[in-house]
Amino acid sequence: MSRCHDRGGLAESLRGVDVVVDVTDAPSRGRTASLEFFGTATGSLLEAAASAGAAHHVVLSATYGESVHVAPVLMRPVSTDDVAAAPAHVAVGGPLFGVLEVAGPEEYHLDELTAKLLAARGGPA
Structure with a gap:
């Protein structure tokens, strides 16, 4: 059982913390x-953080797709270093009470980027 599912162990682990970073x-x-x-896991972390008196809870959320069709939506790819740094910056700042979107500087169409990646790997474009 992970620590996120062990509510008693999690509450003990978070005792005295000011910030919880959930990745x-x-x-x-x-x-x-x-x-x-x-x-x-999220319910357990929120409950334990509240009980520990943590005033700040930062969550990194990523989505994964399993679809074959790739929509021609605009996206802005971001480096993994920037993604990793974002929760740390939020954790040491004041609560956002909202969503911080992390994105790279350049816009691409997802279908075109996917086709380039597949072609580079020798797959169907």
């Missing part, structure tokens, strides 16, 4: 398993 990842990419995992 958990589900052990499964299946929809039902992921929803169950994050529902339990």
Whole structure:
């Protein structure tokens, strides 16, 4: 059982903290398993953080797709270093009470970027 599911152990681990940074990842990419995992883990973290008196809770959320069709939507790819730094910057700042979107400086169409990636890897474009 992970510490996120062990409410007693988690509350003990968070005693005295001011900030909780949640970068958990589900052990499964299946929809039902992921929803169950994050529902339990996030609920446990929020409850333990509140009970520990933490005034700030930062969550990094990433989505994964399993679809074959790639929509021609605009996106702004971001480096993993920037993604990793964002929760740290938020954690040491004041609560946002909202959403911070992290994105790179250049815009691309997702379908075109995917086609380039697949072609570079020798797959179908």
